[in-house]
Amino acid sequence: MATTEYAARRLDRRRLAGAGGPEILVPGLPQRRAGWIDWVTTTDHKKIGILYLFTTAFFFLVGGVEALLMRIQLGTPDNTFLDPTTYNQLFTLHGTTMIFMVVVPIAAAFGNYLVPLMIGARDMAFPRLNMLSWWLLVMGGVVLYASIFFSAPAAGWTAYAPLSGSTFLPGHGIDAWILSLHLVGLSSVLAAINFIVTIHNMRAPGMSLSRMPLFVWTILIYSYMIVLAISSFAATLAMLLIDRNFHGTFFDPSQNGAPLLWQHLFWFMGHPEVYIMALPGFGMVSEIVPVFARKPIFGYRAIVIATAAIAFLGMLVWAHHMFATPLESPVLGFFMLSSLAIAVPTGIKIFNWIATLWRGNIEFRVPLLFCVGFIAQFVVGGATGVMLAVFPVDWQLTDTYFVVAHMHFVLFGGIFFAIVGGFYYWFPKMSGRMMSEGLGKLSFWVMVLGFNLTFLPQHSAGLSGMPRRVFEYHATGSLHGYNLASTIGSFILALGVLITIANAIVSLRRGRIAGPDPWRANTLEWFTSSPPPEHNFDAIPTVRSLEPMKDIRRRVREREERPAQPAPVAEPAAG
Amino acid sequence: MASRLALTLALAGLALAVAAVLATVAGADAITPEAGPTKNAVDTDTLYKIIFYTGLAVVALVWGVLFYSLFRFRARRWRTAPQIFGNASLELGWTLGASAIVVAIAIVTFIMLDGIKNPQRSGPSALAAARSQNAVLDQPPPSGGSKPLHVTVSGQQYIWRYQYPNGAVSFQQMVVPKDTTVLLDIKANDVAHSWWIPKLGPKADAIPGYTNHTWFKATATGTFAGQCAEFCGSGHAVMSAKVTVVEPSEYTSWVDTQKKLVQQAQQEVLKQRKQIQSQG
Numbered sequence: 001m002a003t004t005e006y007a008a009r010r011l012d013r014r015r016l017a018g019a020g021g022p023e024i025l026v027p028g029l030p031q032r033r034a035g036w037i038d039w040v041t042t043t044d045h046k047k048i049g050i051l052y053l054f055t056t057a058f059f060f061l062v063g064g065v066e067a068l069l070m071r072i073q074l075g076t077p078d079n080t081f082l083d084p085t086t087y088n089q090l091f092t093l094h095g096t097t098m099i100f101m102v103v104v105p106i107a108a109a110f111g112n113y114l115v116p117l118m119i120g121a122r123d124m125a126f127p128r129l130n131m132l133s134w135w136l137l138v139m140g141g142v143v144l145y146a147s148i149f150f151s152a153p154a155a156g157w158t159a160y161a162p163l164s165g166s167t168f169l170p171g172h173g174i175d176a177w178i179l180s181l182h183l184v185g186l187s188s189v190l191a192a193i194n195f196i197v198t199i200h201n202m203r204a205p206g207m208s209l210s211r212m213p214l215f216v217w218t219i220l221i222y223s224y225m226i227v228l229a230i231s232s233f234a235a236t237l238a239m240l241l242i243d244r245n246f247h248g249t250f251f252d253p254s255q256n257g258a259p260l261l262w263q264h265l266f267w268f269m270g271h272p273e274v275y276i277m278a279l280p281g282f283g284m285v286s287e288i289v290p291v292f293a294r295k296p297i298f299g300y301r302a303i304v305i306a307t308a309a310i311a312f313l314g315m316l317v318w319a320h321h322m323f324a325t326p327l328e329s330p331v332l333g334f335f336m337l338s339s340l341a342i343a344v345p346t347g348i349k350i351f352n353w354i355a356t357l358w359r360g361n362i363e364f365r366v367p368l369l370f371c372v373g374f375i376a377q378f379v380v381g382g383a384t385g386v387m388l389a390v391f392p393v394d395w396q397l398t399d400t401y402f403v404v405a406h407m408h409f410v411l412f413g414g415i416f417f418a419i420v421g422g423f424y425y426w427f428p429k430m431s432g433r434m435m436s437e438g439l440g441k442l443s444f445w446v447m448v449l450g451f452n453l454t455f456l457p458q459h460s461a462g463l464s465g466m467p468r469r470v471f472e473y474h475a476t477g478s479l480h481g482y483n484l485a486s487t488i489g490s491f492i493l494a495l496g497v498l499i500t501i502a503n504a505i506v507s508l509r510r511g512r513i514a515g516p517d518p519w520r521a522n523t524l525e526w527f528t529s530s531p532p533p534e535h536n537f538d539a540i541p542t543v544r545s546l547e548p549m550k551d552i553r554r555r556v557r558e559r560e561e562r563p564a565q566p567a568p569v570a571e572p573a574a575g
Numbered sequence: 576m577a578s579r580l581a582l583t584l585a586l587a588g589l590a591l592a593v594a595a596v597l598a599t600v601a602g603a604d605a606i607t608p609e610a611g612p613t614k615n616a617v618d619t620d621t622l623y624k625i626i627f628y629t630g631l632a633v634v635a636l637v638w639g640v641l642f643y644s645l646f647r648f649r650a651r652r653w654r655t656a657p658q659i660f661g662n663a664s665l666e667l668g669w670t671l672g673a674s675a676i677v678v679a680i681a682i683v684t685f686i687m688l689d690g691i692k693n694p695q696r697s698g699p700s701a702l703a704a705a706r707s708q709n710a711v712l713d714q715p716p717p718s719g720g721s722k723p724l725h726v727t728v729s730g731q732q733y734i735w736r737y738q739y740p741n742g743a744v745s746f747q748q749m750v751v752p753k754d755t756t757v758l759l760d761i762k763a764n765d766v767a768h769s770w771w772i773p774k775l776g777p778k779a780d781a782i783p784g785y786t787n788h789t790w791f792k793a794t795a796t797g798t799f800a801g802q803c804a805e806f807c808g809s810g811h812a813v814m815s816a817k818v819t820v821v822e823p824s825e826y827t828s829w830v831d832t833q834k835k836l837v838q839q840a841q842q843e844v845l846k847q848r849k850q851i852q853s854q855g
Contacts, residue, residue: 084809156806162783163766163808168732253784259767260782293648299661302670324769324804325780326787329692336684340677347673348666350637355665357644361656364649372645379637383630386677390684392691393623395777396608396616399769399804445585460605465773467804470812476800478605 043127044534049113050430051134056106057501059141063097064497066090068490071454075487077475087471088154089173095157096144096177099273100184103411104226105137106419107280108191111219113430115195117525117532118213120204120540125197133191140184147176156469158270159240161251161262166244175244178237185230185237192223192230199223204524206543213523213546214297217304218283221311225276228315233269236262260325267318275314277411279307281418282349285371288425289353291521292368293360299352300546306345306352313342323391324398332391339389346382350375365519366440370421373448377413381406384459402462408455417447420500427504428518432530433511439503447496453489457482522547590642611774612795612820618690619776626680633676691777694790697723698754702823723756723790730761730768730781730803733810743834748817750833752826753796761787766808772801772818780805793820 039047070090073082082090112130116123124130147153151171155164164174199220203212212220240262242248249255251262290297297303319327319335353375362368384406388394397403428434461482466473473479517526526549528537544551607627610620648656702724726749727738737749751757761770763781770789771778779789793799803814821829 084812088806088809088811154809160767160806163806168766168808253782256784259784293656294650295656296658296660298659299666302661302666322780324778324787325782326785333685337681340681343677344670344673348670351669351673352666354637354641354644355662357641357648359657359659360644360648361650361654362645362648364645372641375641376638379634383634386630386680387623387626390622390626390680392619392684392688392777393608393626395691395779396619396623396773398778399771399806448589463606463608465609465771465801467769467771467802467811469806470802472812 041131043123043131045112045116045124045127045130046430046532046534046536048130048134049109049111052105052109052112052137053430055134055138055141056102056109059097059101060106062145063094063102064494066094066097068494070094071487071490073471074473074483076484077480078472082471084471085154088156088469089148089152091469092153092156092177093144093148096153096181097141098411099157099277100181101137101141101144103277103415103419104188104273105184105191107219107222107277108133108188110215110284110419110422110426111195111222111280112191114426114525115198115216115219116202117429117528117536118216118523119199119202119207120524120537120543121198121202122536124194125202126194129190129194133187133194136183136187136190140180140182140187143176143183144180147173147180153177158266159262160266161240161243161257161259162253164240164244164262165252175241178241178244181237182234185234188226188230189234192226195219195223196227204540204543210301211543211546211548213283214286214300214303214307215280215283215523218279218286218307221307222276222279225272225279225311225314229269229272229276232265236265236269239265260322263322263325264319267321268315271318271321272311272314274407274410275310278415279310281374281415281422282307284418284422284425285353285374286349287521287523288367288371288421289356291425291519292363292365292371293357294363295356295360296522296547297352298355298358299348302348303352306348309345310342313338313345317342320389320391320394321398323394336389336391340386343382343386343389350379350382365424366435366437366444367421367425367519369441369444370417370424373444374414374417374421377409377417377451378415381409381414384409397462399467400462401458401466401468404468405455405458405462408458413451413455417451420447423500423504425519426525427507428511428514429525429530429532431508431511432514433507434514434518435503435507435511439499439506443496443499443503445496446499447493450489450491450493450496454486454493455489457485457489461486517549517553520549520553522549524548527552590638609773611799612793612797613775613791614695615691615776615791616774618687622684622687622691625683629676629680694723694756694758695792697756697792698794700753700823701755702752702826723758724751725758725760726751727760727762728770728781729764730770730807730814731764732766732808733803733814735768735770735803735814735816739830739833741830741834742837743830744837745833747815748819750819750821750826750829751793752823753793753820755823756790756792758790759788761789767805768803768807768814769805770801770816771804772799772816774799775801775818778804793818796820796822 033041039051042048042051069082070087073079073087112124115121151173153159153169153173153176155169155174159174159177162168199212199216239248239250243250243252243257249257251257251259253259286297286303317335317339319331320339323332323335353371384402388397388403388406424435424440461479462468464477464479464482466479466482473483514530516529518530519526524541524543525532527541541548541552608616608620608623610616725740728749729736729738734746735749737745739745759770759779761779761781762785763783765783767783768781769778770781772791775791775793777789779787781787798817798819801816801818803811803816807814
C-alpha cells in the first residue's frame with residue numbers, strides 16, 4: 001500500500017494519509033493491545049522513537065525549568081531567592097538531565113524513528129532490546145528525580161572527587177546519581193549496539209556505505225563512540241560507588257587515592273560525549289540543507305571522513321578540561337594540539353554546508369532556518385572552543401561563565417537548533433501533518449533573540465571574573481548588567497521553545513495533511529506514507545544513488561510524461 | 576516576496592546589532608580577560624587577543640559567505656540549482672587553509688608560553704629580605720634581581736590560607752611585596768579548589784594530594800580580588816581571595832607583625848590548654 005501510494009498521489013491525499021488499505025490477516029500474530037499499553041509494550045521502532053521523543057521533551061522541560069530558576073536567582077546580585085544547596089542541586093540536575101536524558105537520547109529518538117526508514121529496513125535489528133533501552137532511560141530518570149525527595153545530588157554533572165565522596169556529600173544523592181547514570185548509560189549502550197547491527201546488516205539492496213544517508217552515518221559513528229565512552233564510564237561510576245559505600249579509596253587522597261584519576265576517567269567519557277551529542281545534529285543538518293537548497297550535499301565523502309575524524313580525535317582531547325590541574329607541559333601541549341586539530345574536520349563540515357547552499361535555489365522553510373541558525377551560532381561556539389583549547393588562555397577562561405557560554409553556544413545554539421530543525425522537518429513524516437510555517441518562523445526568531453541575549457553576555461561575565469557554579473555574585477563592574485540580560489534572554493528563549501511546542505500540539509490536530517513527500521526530499525523515509533505503516537514499506541526499493549527519492553521522482557515524472565512506456569516505480573527487493 | 580524582504584532586513588538588522596554591540600563592548604574591556612600589573616596576565620591577554628581576533632575574522636568570513644549565499648541564492652521560480660557534488664581542489668584548499676590557521680595559533684602559543692608559564696626574576700627594587708637569603712646561603716645574587724618569594728596557598732572549604740617563608744600565616748587576604756616574583760605552591764586540604772586572581776594571571780587548581788604551581792610579579796601596588804573557581808561545595812560562591820601588593824618595606828613589617836600575632840595566639844592557646852589540664 002505504501003509503495004503504490006506514491007505513484008497514485010494525485011488521488012485524494014486525505015484518504016490515503018489515513019491507515020486504510022487492504023487488510024492482511026496473518027494467523028499467529030499477537031493481538032494489538034489497547035491504548036497506552038500498546039505504546040509501552042510496542043516493539044515498533046517508530047513508536048519507540050516517538051516514546052523517546054516525548055520522554056526527552058519532558059526531561060527538556062524539566063531541565064529548562066531548572067535553568068530558569070537558576071537564572072532568576074542570578075538576575076540580581078546577592079539574591080536570596082534560592083539557598084546555596086538548592087542552587088547546587090539545580091545545576092547538578094540541569095547538567096545531568098540535559099546531557100544524559102535529553103541531547104544523547106534525543107538522537108536515539110530520531111535515530112530509532114528514521115534509521116530503519118532511511119536504510120529501507122522494516123525495523124531495528126533487535127526490537128525488544130530497543131524497547132528495553134527506552135524503559136531503562138525512563139527508569140534512569142525516575143531514579144535521578146526520586147532523589148529530590150531525600151537529598152538531590154549537588155556535586156555538578158562532573159561530580160569531581162573528593163567532593164563527590166561520602167565524606168563531603170554523605171546523603172545518598174550521589175548514589176542515586178550513580179545508579180541513574182548506570183541505567184541511562186546501559187540504555188545508551190544497548191541502543192548503540194542495536195543501531196550498529198541494524199546499519200551494518202539491514203540496508204536496502206544497492207545501498208552501499210557510500211550511498212548511505214549522512215544522518216545514518218552520524219548515528220553509526222555516534223553509536224561506536226557510545227560503546228567506547230559510556231562503557232568506560234560505567235566502570236568509572238562503579239569505582240565512585242565503591243569509594244562511597246564499600247570503603248574504596250580510588251579517589252580518596254587521604255588514603256593515597258587519586259582525585260585527578262576521577263577527572264581523567266570522567267572526561268574520557270565527558271568529551272567524547274560532546275561529540276556523541278553533536279554528530280547526530282550534524283547529520284540532521286546534512287540531510288536538511290541539500291533538500292531546501294535543491295542541490296546535492298557538497299563533498300559527501302569529505303563529510304563522512306570528517307565525521308570519522310571528529311570521532312577519532314574526540315576520544316583524544318579529554319584533558320583539555322583539566323588544563324589548570326597539575327599536568328606536565330608535554331601533556332598540556334599534546335591536548336592543546338589534538339583539540340586544535342579537531343577544529344579542522346569541524347570546519348570542513350561547516351564549509352561543506354555553506355558550499356551546498358552556494359548556487360542553490362534556497363527555500364526558506366522552517367527546518368532550513370533552524371539549520372542556518374545552527375551554522376551561524378555553532379561557528380561562534382567553535383571559535384571560542386579554539387580559544388579554550390589554547391592552554392595558557394584557558395588558564396584565564398576555564399571554570400568561568402565563558403565556558404558556560406561556549407558550551408551553550410555549541411549545545412543549544414548549535415546542536416539543539418539543529419534538532420528543532422530536524423523536528424520541523426520530520427514532524428510531517430511522524431504525524432502525517434505539516435507544522436505551521438508562520439508559528440515556526442516566529443519561534444525561530446524569538447529563539448535566536450533569546451538565545452543570544454542569554455549567552456553572549458555570559459562570555460563577558462566570565463572574562464570579568466565570574467566563576468561558574470556560583471549561587472550569588474556581588475555587583476562589581478558590569479556583572480549585574482550581564483546577568484540581568486542573561487536572565488531576560490532566558491525567558492525569551494523559553495517563550496520561543498514554547499511557541500514550537502504549541503505549534504506541534506496544534507498541528508497534530510489541525511495541520512495540513514502532509515502526504516508522503518511534502519519537502520521533495522532525497523532519502524527513503526519519504527518513499528512511504530506519512531505516518532508509515534507498521535512494516536514501513538510494502539516493497540523495498542533498490543537504491544541506485546545517494547538520493548534515491550530523486551531517482552524515484554524522476555522515473556515517476558518520466559512515466560507521467562510518456563504513459564505508453566510504463567516504468568515500475570520501484571523494484572521489489574529479491575526475496 | 577514580502578517575507579524575503581523581511582528576512583533580508585532582519586539579517587541586516589541582526590548584523591548591525593552585532594556590530595554595534597561589539598563596538599560598544601570592545602571599548603569597555605568586556606570581551607578580553609582582566610589584565611593587571613603582571614607580565615603573565617598581560618601576556619595572556621595579548622595571546623587571547625591574537626586568537627580572539629583570528630577567530631572573529633573566521634566567524635565574520637563564514638557569516639559573510641553564509642548570509643551572502645542565503646540572500647543571493649534564495650529561491651527563484653526560473654532558476655534550477657546546478658547539481659554539483661563537490662570539488663576536490665576547493666575542498667583540499669579549505670582543509671589546508673583551516674589547518675594553517677590552527678598551526679599558526681599553536682606556534683604563536685608556544686612562542687608566548689615562556690612569558691606566561693616561566694617565572695621572571697624579581698625586579699631591582701624587590702624585597703630586600705628575599706635578597707638577603709642569598710647572602711645567608713653564600714651565593715651571589717642573580718644579576719639584576721633576587722630570589723623569589725615562596726608562598727604556600729592552601730584551599731579549604733571555604734577559605735584560602737597562606738603561609739609565608741618566615742612561618743607567618745594569613746587567611747583570605749595575601750600580602751606580597753611589589754616588584755618581587757611570588758611563587759605560589761597551591762595545595763588543598765579537603766576537596767578541589769582553584770586559585771584565581773583574574774588581574775594577576777593564570778588560575779591553578781588546588782587538588783588534594785597534589786601541589787600545583789603558579790606565579791606572578793606585580794609591578795604596581797594595590798588590592799586585587801578573586802575567588803575560588805572550582806566548585807567546592809555549598810560555600811563555593813563565598814570563597815573569596817584578595818591579594819594586596821605593598822612596597823617591600825611595608826611587607827617586611829607586615830609579615831613580622833603577622834608572625835608575632837601567630838606566636839601570641841599559639842602561646843595563648845598553650846596557656847589555655849595548661850589551665851584546662853590543671854583544672855581537670
